Amino acid sequence: MASLTIRKLDDALKKRLRLRAAQNGRSMEDEARTILRRAAGEDVRAEAQAGKRRGARRSTTEQPEPAPGAGGKRALLIIGGGIAAYKSLDLIRRLRERGAAVRCILTAAAQQFITPLAAGALAGGRVFTDLFDAATELDVGHIRLARETDLVIVAPATADLMAKMAGGHADDLATAVLLATDRPVLIAPAMNPHMWEHAATRRNLVQLAADGVSVIGPNAGEMAEAGEAGTGRMAEPLEIVAAAWTFLGVAGGDQVLAGARVVVTSGPTHEPIDPVRYIANRSSGKQGHAIAAAAAAAGAEVTLVSGPVTLPDPVGVRTIRVETAQDMLAAVTKALPADVGVFAAAVADWRVEKPTASKIKKQDGGTPKLGLVENPDILATVARRNSGRPKLVVGFAAETDHLIEHAREKLKRKGCDWIVANDVSAGSGVMGGDRNTVHLVTADSVESWPPQSKEAVARALVARIGAALAGAPR
Numbered sequence: 001m002a003s004l005t006i007r008k009l010d011d012a013l014k015k016r017l018r019l020r021a022a023q024n025g026r027s028m029e030d031e032a033r034t035i036l037r038r039a040a041g042e043d044v045r046a047e048a049q050a051g052k053r054r055g056a057r058r059s060t061t062e063q064p065e066p067a068p069g070a071g072g073k074r075a076l077l078i079i080g081g082g083i084a085a086y087k088s089l090d091l092i093r094r095l096r097e098r099g100a101a102v103r104c105i106l107t108a109a110a111q112q113f114i115t116p117l118a119a120g121a122l123a124g125g126r127v128f129t130d131l132f133d134a135a136t137e138l139d140v141g142h143i144r145l146a147r148e149t150d151l152v153i154v155a156p157a158t159a160d161l162m163a164k165m166a167g168g169h170a171d172d173l174a175t176a177v178l179l180a181t182d183r184p185v186l187i188a189p190a191m192n193p194h195m196w197e198h199a200a201t202r203r204n205l206v207q208l209a210a211d212g213v214s215v216i217g218p219n220a221g222e223m224a225e226a227g228e229a230g231t232g233r234m235a236e237p238l239e240i241v242a243a244a245w246t247f248l249g250v251a252g253g254d255q256v257l258a259g260a261r262v263v264v265t266s267g268p269t270h271e272p273i274d275p276v277r278y279i280a281n282r283s284s285g286k287q288g289h290a291i292a293a294a295a296a297a298a299g300a301e302v303t304l305v306s307g308p309v310t311l312p313d314p315v316g317v318r319t320i321r322v323e324t325a326q327d328m329l330a331a332v333t334k335a336l337p338a339d340v341g342v343f344a345a346a347v348a349d350w351r352v353e354k355p356t357a358s359k360i361k362k363q364d365g366g367t368p369k370l371g372l373v374e375n376p377d378i379l380a381t382v383a384r385r386n387s388g389r390p391k392l393v394v395g396f397a398a399e400t401d402h403l404i405e406h407a408r409e410k411l412k413r414k415g416c417d418w419i420v421a422n423d424v425s426a427g428s429g430v431m432g433g434d435r436n437t438v439h440l441v442t443a444d445s446v447e448s449w450p451p452q453s454k455e456a457v458a459r460a461l462v463a464r465i466g467a468a469l470a471g472a473p474r
């Protein structure tokens, strides 16, 4: 090809060419050649060959849009500055193993824990670190990074990164991308248990959930710091991949409930006494929410009917929030038909017969008499339906004594298929805690599972449900 003299082009044309070249990550000369080739009707192969030659000369800043992986999906992984950053290297591998193309952003703090070189080697491409890097901005730019993906994953999501996200900060590449993206965002928090429990982090979590951010974990267990244990460990890479897959909607993981409809109840109910007071119980909703999340990760279409809890809505789950047992029954009935019903909510047995419309005043020398009436039995109502009964109905029994005996009796009385029995006596730490020791009670067997996190109980239960639906013996 004859040499091109860009200098001799008129100014308006030069300006347009410069813009196009910048947008396509090419030199002005290369851009002009591309335009001429296309005009001359050369085929796509010539363009690809030119691309290869360009690639050989390409500066390290050039970065084409990631081709979707074999699974046809792209993930943008933002790695924050926490000790769990090393697990995110494995996360990159796991995502790519399942066919997703992965782009990575490392915050400045993340680079204190892992290197862009390691992340880039595993991702198979350049890693992005700077907002104010002229080459990056001209080439890919934070807006393209924010858009050229199907899902943004933040792992580890540090307390600081969560606070910045909740506050809408955008003073580095990670936060600017998070503010600019219109794609689903999944965060995997990881931090010291005290940081996780801190009122500021709780506030930020509630804000992020309200902003539509999905959360996976953190799990309970030993922390990296010697002698520290509690909730704050980042979810395991495979758990994050399973949650990510509910967004990416591609086959992978153990999709044991693919195509199944599942209804789960979770949390306590609040039964009003007057406009400001109510009867409640100590259920946190952690077990029920974990089951809903695990069922969604296993490919089910999940409706979660939740009483008042402070937990974020699980990833990929339709969550309906209710207050009272009567509301919960109405929402469950509306969510049917389903293949499976898992009733993990701690529904109040009684409600106040006549809640007052105005606040009950303290009276000298007397206490108000609260007349109680029985609440509807949601588990029994669903289990005994003549038409539209789920194929598998699983109840929970929270007992303080004679656990198995009471669970067996409950199984019969309610007409359900399985009971998951757990000891909630004072000191067991189950109510509101992160671990659970359960017994799976069926018509003809009792299986005692080892103490484990509520997420692990949820995964094990979902695996059993999957096997039951597939025809394995219950």
Ligand SMILES: Cc1cc2nc3c(=O)[nH]c(=O)nc-3n(C[C@H](O)[C@H](O)[C@H](O)COP(=O)(O)O)c2cc1C
Binding pocket: 079, 080, 081, 082, 083, 084, 107, 108, 109, 110, 157, 158, 159, 160, 161, 190, 191, 192, 195
């Ligand atoms: C050794 C070490 C480990 C840390 N681990 C965590 C952690 O696990 N989670 C966290 O939220 N912050 C952790 N921090 C504090 C963060 O690094 C710090 O808040 C940083 O500003 C977070 O940056 P980011 O917003 O880019 O994630 C750790 C700090 C040090 C020195």
